[in-house]
Amino acid sequence: MRYFPFFHDLHNKCCLIVGGGTIALRKARLLIKAGARLRVVAPSVGPELQSLVAESGGECLFERYNEHHLDDAVLVISATDIDVVNEQVAGDCHRLRLPVNVVDNPSLCSIITPAIVDRSPLIIGVTSGGEAPVLARMVRSRLEAIFPSRxxxxxxxxxxxxxxxxxxxxxxxxxxxxxxxxxxxxxxxxxxxxxxxxxxxxxxxxxxxAGDDTLGEVYLVGAGPGDPDLLTFKALRLMQQAEVVLYDRLVSQPILELVRRDAERIYVGKKRDLHAVPQQDINQRLVDLAKQGKRVLRLKGGDPFIFGRGGEEIELLADNNVPFQVVPGITAASGCAAYSGIPLTHRDHAQSVRFVTGHLKEGSSDLPFNEMASANQTLVFYMGLVALPEICLKLISAGKDPKTPAALIERGTTPNHQVHIGDLETLPELVKNTEVHAPTLLIIGSVVALHSKLNWFDQ
Known part of the structure; x- marks a missing residue:
């Protein structure tokens, strides 16, 4: 972030505009809405601009710019089409540490005037730092539609x-x-x-x-697989209300940035064989914080009810009569598959899909591989990177075709999204010889063969 946004009180304060044409007029219209007293310097000043200056109680000086025109000014806008004048105005202002905006020349500016949504007293400013003003105006138009005049x-x-x-x-x-x-x-x-x-x-x-709130509330929110655009509106709303957030390792940094700025953040993430905070302690902490009157956000990657242990957390809340809300998120299977061009079901390939945890317990798996070896179904293994060789071997042993297509998706839906394609025989060796980063998702089934045709994310 190169520019830090400020809102400047300009009421009855002198603002200098150098230039008397159409661009200067546009800037004057904005400044006068803020109650500024205008001083316009230019050899020629248009009649409408003269009228605005008079309305503001300011002055028009029909002459060329010089440094004395900066006296008493708190803000300067150079709106001429003469480069040497713009450079002189900018240089004088920089030397005096006076805020200056040179229209359409960000390199000379110390401040940028934003695209404004005026819902006084609510004011919203949008800027691209002068690099993409049309984009900033497009965003402003969307905000105009979202926030009605009332x-x-x-x-x-x-x-x-x-x-x-x-x-x-x-x-x-x-x-x-x-x-x-x-x-x-x-x-x-x-x-x-x-x-x-x-x-x-x-x-x-x-x-x-209104009474004194002695008991808080817990929001159990699914953050999805990583792309912040996949959050629900309700998730965003509660993320902005919470005073404390407990988040895990699978919550991406861009999503965490959407949490209320002043919220206390508590990391309770887990890696394989390494839990920063034991699950039972997380459960109890949610209860304790709510009983302190806090609004607590439990932010979990994916969906909290699909291998997210969300049920355990709200069960203790219910036992302690703590109010809670649950907001589902897009689970990794849906998000990662969609971003990889792999439909989980397809009339010609799979009529069912099974979600399975790939975690091994004490180094082995007791999953029903004989059931999973049947055709016409898609298998999705969460957290299956370490167990990948055993999963593939046991499926083959249970009778599944060794040439069944398989995909390992790493860091799905994020900018680092990668898809490793093979089959039950070749994928373990491929992954063994490739640097793969968690989190990962393993998809097995003939639907994986559609990846090369339907993949859109990497195009």
Whole structure:
């Protein structure tokens, strides 16, 4: 991140614009909305721009730029098409440590003006650092659609009740919980329906009836196989509400970045034969944190109910009467297979699919290989990298064709996604001679033969 976003209070403060044409006019329109007092310097200034300057209580100086024009300015925008003037303005501002934006020349800028979504008092700024302004405007357009204009009314309503909420809740954490609950409940719905009087009544009732929360809640959320675009909307919402997050090794860094910034993060990941925190301790910690009144996010790779031990965790929560929610995630079998062009079922290849844990217990496996050797089914082994040679050998011994296609997918759906293709005979040797990184997923069945035709992720 090269540019750090700030929001600058420009009310009744002098902002200098060098240039009097169309580009200068566009910048002036933005600045005057923030209450800035405009000073425009240019040999010629368009009539509409002159009118905006007069409206702001500023001044138009019909002359060429010089350093004295910077006096009293808190922000400078150079909007000319003359390179030597832009360079002079930028150089003077850099020397005086005065924020400057040179339109369409990021190398001369110390600040970048973003694409703005104005839902005052809610303001959203989007920037590409000047490198892809059209992309920034596209993102702004999407945000305009997501956040209707009445979000501004919701912000104004919150502002009017801010002092009453402060008086009701002495603790900052309680205030934050109140606002998060209220601003996405019935109050917000009434605002969006333009029933402002009803919204104010509901807000007053919510303040009067609010009690002290002595018991928190646990969110058991599936983070999917690695690509953050595969998260559900509900998962994202709860990730932004939680005050504490317990996450495992399979949660990718881009997904972890979507958790609320000020949330306490506790790593409880597991590797083969190495558990950072024993499972029973994880279960108990969820209970303990919730009883402290915390909103706790248990973030798990894939789906929490498919080899994720999520059932064990919420069972203890239920025993202790701790409220919880479960948000399913895209399991690794679905995500990795889809990103590899391997359909788990197909009319011509497989009419069933079986999910199996590939972990060996005490160095051996007691899986029903005779059942799994039957044709017309897809086998998916989770965590099967170490057991790969034994899995393939036992399937062959149980009667499965040694030439059955097999794929080992490493770090599926992430930028490091790799697919190793072979069959029951050749794949163990291929993997043995290849550096493979966990997490991995093993898929066995004739559907794997479709990989070369249907793979889209690496194209």
């Amino acid at each position: 979000y501004g009314l919701l912000g104004s309503l919150a502002s009017r009740f801010r002092e009453a909420v402060k008086a009701r809740f002495s603790d900052g954490e309680q205030r934050r919980r109140f606002w998060e609950k209220t601003l996405q409940g019935p109050v917000a719905e009434q605002v969006f329906a333009n029933n402002l009087e009803k919204a104010e009544q509901l807000m007053a009732q919510a303040i009067d009836q």
